[in-house]
Amino acid sequence: MACSSHIHSRARVARFVNAYPNMELEYTLDNAEDLTAGEPVTMAVTLTRDVDEGEDVEQIADAARYPGTKLVNWWLVVGDHASRALYGIKKVTVKESLKTKLSFTLPQGSHRLKLYLICDSYIGKPNLIVERDTRRLRDM
Secondary structure, X not given: OHHHHHHHHHHHHHHHHHHOOOEEEEEEEOOOOOOEOOOEEEEEEEEEEOOOOOOOOOOEOOOOOOOOOOEOOEEEEEEEOOOOEEEEEEEXXXXXXXXXXXXXXXXXXXXXXXXXXXXXXXXXXXXXXXXEEEEEEEOO
């Protein structure tokens, strides 16, 4: 019986590892050189899931103890860690790749923006974080 349990455990680990989503994130800040406080800022974000060629991509989380089927969702969050300010948030689902836009406004001053990519389905999943310094924004 111990051998059967061991094989089941190995199969369970293999299924989890294969389902675990690895993401790449790219972004651009539209009009990055001409930002004005209080004016809308648009961030174009591209998310790409690391998938083997020909592999069928599952969007279902490997969550054996979840009471139903759990779809893997992602949160794009833009904020300034130093000031503890949240400027934009968007929930997305990614099959293989996704291009989306996130719009927000910034107050006057200098900002060290961070873009977080947070998975809602896996505890401890490392969050992708990219930083960008924005120069002092002029008033409208």
